[in-house]
Each structure stands twice: as structure tokens, then as C-alpha cells.
Amino acid sequence: MRILISGASVAGPLAAYWLARRGHAVTVVEKAPELRKAGGHAVDLFRPALEIARRMGVYDRITARRTGVELLSFRRPGDTRPARIRVGALTARAAGDHVEIMRDNLSEILYEAGRDHVEYVFGDSIAAIDDRVVTFENGPAREFDLVIGADGLHSNVRRLAFGPESDYATWIGAYLAVLTVTDHPGPSGRVDGVVAVDRMAMIYHDHTNTRGFFMFRTPAPLDYHHRDVPRQQTLLKEHFDDLGGEAAWLLDRLGDTPAFYFDSVTQLRMDTWSKGRVTLVGDAGYCPGPAVGGSTSLAMVGAYVLAGELARFSDHGHAFASYERELADYVQKSRAFAIGAARRLVPGNERALRTLMYGTRLLNRLPTPAVRLLTASSVGLRVHTSFRLRDYPG
Numbered sequence: 369m370r371i372l373i374s375g376a377s378v379a380g381p382l383a384a385y386w387l388a389r390r391g392h393a394v395t396v397v398e399k400a401p402e403l404r405k406a407g408g409h410a411v412d413l414f415r416p417a418l419e420i421a422r423r424m425g426v427y428d429r430i431t432a433r434r435t436g437v438e439l440l441s442f443r444r445p446g447d448t449r450p451a452r453i454r455v456g457a458l459t460a461r462a463a464g465d466h467v468e469i470m471r472d473n474l475s476e477i478l479y480e481a482g483r484d485h486v487e488y489v490f491g492d493s494i495a496a497i498d499d500r501v502v503t504f505e506n507g508p509a510r511e512f513d514l515v516i517g518a519d520g521l522h523s524n525v526r527r528l529a530f531g532p533e534s535d536y537a538t539w540i541g542a543y544l545a546v547l548t549v550t551d552h553p554g555p556s557g558r559v560d561g562v563v564a565v566d567r568m569a570m571i572y573h574d575h576t577n578t579r580g581f582f583m584f585r586t587p588a589p590l591d592y593h594h595r596d597v598p599r600q601q602t603l604l605k606e607h608f609d610d611l612g613g614e615a616a617w618l619l620d621r622l623g624d625t626p627a628f629y630f631d632s633v634t635q636l637r638m639d640t641w642s643k644g645r646v647t648l649v650g651d652a653g654y655c656p657g658p659a660v661g662g663s664t665s666l667a668m669v670g671a672y673v674l675a676g677e678l679a680r681f682s683d684h685g686h687a688f689a690s691y692e693r694e695l696a697d698y699v700q701k702s703r704a705f706a707i708g709a710a711r712r713l714v715p716g717n718e719r720a721l722r723t724l725m726y727g728t729r730l731l732n733r734l735p736t737p738a739v740r741l742l743t744a745s746s747v748g749l750r751v752h753t754s755f756r757l758r759d760y761p762g
């Protein structure tokens with residue numbers, strides 16, 4: 369089949385790899401002028417995603433570029449004694465197989481795995497889909513048998529096939545901002561931050577960059593346009609001006625940052641993510657919420673399952689239906705986990721904040737079996753580690 373994929377980040381290149389490997393003629397169209405390299409933010413790969421990487425032969429490349437927060441240290445405003453988590457050791461004890469990697473490094477590895485057998489078109493976007501005929505913003509119209517939207521939370525393919533994002537997006541109460549800082553190459557693998565009720569700000573150092581990460585909750589949605597960066601920065605200042613510490617340090621650098629990201633933490637809820645010849649994969653179809661839901665692993669598993677189901681069934685209608693069935697439980701549980709994670713990450717009252725500080729100190733002192741016992745009952749880890757991958761034909 370001739371298959372068009374929109375989006376070359378995680379789900380797109382991974383689906384492209386598996387579809388091309390099974391003999392399909394695959395084209396990936398990406399809006400950006402080139403593949404984003406060495407930027408973005410850290411993402412988590414759990415056991416099923418790593419198993420897919422092994423099956424693609426890229427596991428070693430991924431682990432070679434793992435970042436890994438080793439130490440997370442945070443304080444309440446005014447406190448001198450921070451709570452510390454040895455994250456690397458703790459995650460290994462709790463989750464076993466887990467890798468953290470910058471999203472753009474992951475994207476590059478997945479792209480390179482398949483690019484010799486996939487046509488990549490950068491700097492273009494789908495303008496219309498009319499059955500098999502696809503019109504582009506820049507290039508000439510072409511025919512495809514299937515179109516896959518792997519173009520993220522604000523998916524263009526979803527808008528064209530299913531209607532406006534507002535019909536499916538649910539704000540889960542929080543906002544997220546990330547900025548890159550150029551003048552502070554701190555110790556790699558370390559996160560320092562300040563946490564208060566409804567707000568947290570962290571500084572994250574990896575091998576190449578230092579980033580600031582803000583998350584905060586508001587009782588009602590904020591009024592801003594998604595392209596209005598000055599307004600977004602003003603909102604950020606309004607919410608963090610009095611927090612001091614890392615927040616103040618980062619806010620001072622807002623004017624100089626080469627990369628600024630601001631978005632609501634939004635969950636996508638669609639009953640079905642396939643329609644006719646079109647289907648969605650990754651954040652485009654079932655984003656549980658950026659930074660809170662383990663959505664990268666979900667995107668990788670989704671892309672793998674979609675390509676696999678297209679190998680199991682000759683008819684795309686059956687393949688899409690089976691793809692959705694296979695993933696439904698994982699998607700549901702990821703949504704529930706994301707809502708809880710947003711609450712845990714940013715405590716909503718004094719009591720929750722105190723529990724976070726004391727709980728963190730306690731967790732470090734527990735022996736491994738106790739950590740396993742505690743985290744085994746954590747919906748999140750079970751959601752992301754328990755998915756069983758099928759072996760698909762080809």
C-alpha cells in the first residue's frame with residue numbers, strides 16, 4: 369500500500385520503519401524544515417518501548433544517548449534543607465528496564481533506522497484529504513491508500529479528518545513551560561527546584577543543555593493565544609514572581625532563551641481515532657497529557673501495534689479496528705495515570721506539599737523490596753511496563 373504519515377518525531381518514524389519493513393511504500397511529511405536535533409525535553413522509555421527498540425536493532429544506540437536524571441533535589445520556598453531523590457537508582461529499583469533520553473535524540477535514531485526505505489518530505493504539510501487524493505501546502509497533490517496522523521497533540525490530520533481540537537481536548541488543570549538556558553552548564557543528570565502549592569520550577573542539566581521547567585495549576589483556563597509568546601511569558605512571571613530560588617533565576621533569563629515552550633496540560637479523549645482511510649497514532653490520537661502521562665512509550669507502542677495490525681489484516685478497516693482494541697486499555701489507564709501525576713507533581717494544598725517532602729525523604733531510605741511493593745501498586749508503572757507486545761507477521 370502507499371501510506372502517507374504526517375509528522376516525523378517519535379510515532380511517525382517508528383510507524384514508517386515497520387511499515388516499510390513490511391513492503392509498504394511509505395512517505396513521511398514533516399512541517400519543520402528538517403528533523404529537530406538535540407533539543408526538546410527528556411522522555412521516558414519503559415519496557416515495551418525498549419523491547420520495540422531491540423526488535424528494530426536500535427536499543428544500543430538509545431542507551432548510548434540516555435540522559436537520566438540521577439539526582440532530583442527540591443525545596444519549599446525559604447527552606448534550606450531540600451528533599452532529594454536518587455532518581456536513577458530509584459527508577460531502576462522500581463521499574464527495572466527504563467531509559468530517559470532527549471526526545472530529539474530518540475527521533476533522530478528512529479528516523480535513521482528507516483530513512484533508506486522511507487521517503488521523507490520536510491517543510492510541507494497536508495492541506496486536504498479527499499479519499500485517496502492528498503493535497504499539500506507546497507508540493508503537488510498525490511494519491512495514497514492510507515493517511516496516518518502522527519503530528520502530535522495539535523494534530524493537523526485530526527483537524528482535517530475529525531474536526532477541531534476543542535472537540536477532543538480536555539484541560540487537566542495545569543500549564544507547562546520549558547526554556548533553554550545558555551549560560552549555566554551545570555552538573556549533568558541533576559535537577560534542582562522549588563515547589564509550592566500549585567507551582568513548581570526546576571532547573572535540569574544534561575550533557576549539552578540546561579533547561580528550566582515550570583508547571584503550575586490554575587482554577588480556570590488562562591486567556592492567551594498559543595503563538596503569543598510575550599503574553600505567555602507575562603503569565604509565567606505573574607505565577608512565579610514571588611517564588612524565589614530557581615524560579616527567580618530562570619525568570620531572569622526568560623528574555624535571552626533561544627527556545628521557549630508554553631502549553632496547557634491537555635488530555636485528548638477520542639472514542640475512536642480512525643475514520644475511513646485515516647488513522648491517528650501517538651499524541652495525535654491519544655495524548656494522555658504532555659510530561660505527565662508517559663506518552664512517549666505509549667506513542668512507540670501505538671506505532672508498533674498499528675504497523676503490526678496492518679500486517680495481520682489485508683483490509684485496513686479491520687486493521688484499524690484491531691489496533692484500537694489492542695491499545696484501548698493502555699490508553700484508558702494512561703489517561704487516569706496522567707491526571708493523578710499532574711496532581712502529585714504539583715501539590716494542590718499544604719498537606720499534599722508536606723506529604724511530598726516527607727514521602728520523598730522516606731522513599732530514599734526504603735529497601736528495594738519495599739520500593740518494589742510500593743511502586744507495584746502504582747497504576748503508572750504498571751500501565752507503562754505491563755503491555756504485552758505481540759509478534760506480528762514479517
Ligand SMILES: Cc1cc2nc3c(=O)[nH]c(=O)nc-3n(C[C@H](O)[C@H](O)[C@H](O)COP(=O)(O)OP(=O)(O)OC[C@H]3O[C@@H](n4cnc5c(N)ncnc54)[C@H](O)[C@@H]3O)c2cc1C
Nearest residue numbers: 375377378379399411412519520524650651658659663664
Ligand atoms: C514539555 C514537555 C515535556 C514532556 N516530558 C515527557 C516525559 O517526561 N516523558 C514522556 O514520556 N513524554 C514527555 N513528553 C511528551 C512527549 O514529548 C510526546 O508524548 C512524544 O513526543 C509524542 O510523540 P509523537 O510522535 O506522537 O508527537 P510529537 O513528538 O508531538 O511530534 C509531532 C510531529 O509532527 C510534526 N507536525 C506538527 N504539525 C504538522 C503538520 N501540520 N504537518 C506535518 N508535520 C507536523 C511536528 O513538527 C513533530 O515533528 C513531554 C512533552 C512536552 C511538551
